[in-house]
Amino acid sequence: MRKAFLILVLAALNAHAVDCVRATFDYFASQYMTDQLNLYILPGNMLPDSLHQRHHSQVYTIKYHWTGNHLDSLAFSQSCLDKGSKVTVVPNWKIDSTKVGKLKKYTWTFPPENTDMDFTVYRGKDSVDIVTGSRDESTHHTFYIKNDTIHELNNWIPGNRIIYRDLKNENKCYRANGQEKKFENGSVLKVGEEIYTTYEYETRGDFLIQKIFEPDRNRYVKPPGPCEGGDEYTTIYYRKKKK
Numbered sequence: 001m002r003k004a005f006l007i008l009v010l011a012a013l014n015a016h017a018v019d020c021v022r023a024t025f026d027y028f029a030s031q032y033m034t035d036q037l038n039l040y041i042l043p044g045n046m047l048p049d050s051l052h053q054r055h056h057s058q059v060y061t062i063k064y065h066w067t068g069n070h071l072d073s074l075a076f077s078q079s080c081l082d083k084g085s086k087v088t089v090v091p092n093w094k095i096d097s098t099k100v101g102k103l104k105k106y107t108w109t110f111p112p113e114n115t116d117m118d119f120t121v122y123r124g125k126d127s128v129d130i131v132t133g134s135r136d137e138s139t140h141h142t143f144y145i146k147n148d149t150i151h152e153l154n155n156w157i158p159g160n161r162i163i164y165r166d167l168k169n170e171n172k173c174y175r176a177n178g179q180e181k182k183f184e185n186g187s188v189l190k191v192g193e194e195i196y197t198t199y200e201y202e203t204r205g206d207f208l209i210q211k212i213f214e215p216d217r218n219r220y221v222k223p224p225g226p227c228e229g230g231d232e233y234t235t236i237y238y239r240k241k242k243k
Helices: 003-016 018-032 114-117
Strands: 033-035 037-041 046-055 058-067 070-080 085-091 096-101 105-110 118-121 128-130 141-144 149-154 159-166 170-177 181-182 188-190 194-203 207-214 232-240
Touching: 018 033, 018 128, 018 141, 018 149, 018 159, 018 170, 018 194, 018 207, 037 046, 037 058
Parallel strands: none
Antiparallel strands: 033 037, 046 058, 046 232, 058 070, 070 085, 096 105, 105 118, 118 128, 128 141, 141 149, 149 159, 159 170, 170 194, 181 188, 194 207, 207 232
16 A cells, blocks of 8 residues: 555656756747847747846846737846836747748748848757858857757857756756766766756646756956846746647
């Protein structure tokens, strides 16, 4: 009886576990950042409901307003100490999608005065390639899943980072450089000398909560003001899609 009870408990715990590799990949595959904030959004498995970010004494918040899968507007606010500002952003970009082989191609087009912001996204089940710039000088920021690890490549700022799962907690992942570490059971993880970012997930009712921690890598450099520098903490709430 006790063994059966333990099996039921473990099953219940696993039901609430989140595969951080898949969840983090969907985060990169559906939300494209500008100025460290998620403004350019494609609907993924979860729709972002709200975001809260703290960077030293600077605080950012975003509330997303959706009609179905269409993003109507974003209520954006930022504050530092006793000063703050609020603004509502109505999307002024157009997104066209076409099928290219097994990939979905999304073309983001902005008004004529902002055509230099246009970009293209090639998205597959286990890969996403974000392309900016002209055809001759294009920049590729690519993420793909291989061997249960997210590989991150960038040809503009040369880098080869990876995102791998915590061996003891599948709700948690780490972003580090591209060095390998092999374990006795034959598994391979990419482990860097420095962890750049930690992603952690939990479910609460109809919400998936993503917590992102980015340690201050310039902690020995005096920040230019009271709202700069320090660690970054970001929490994003996602609401499940209605069927």
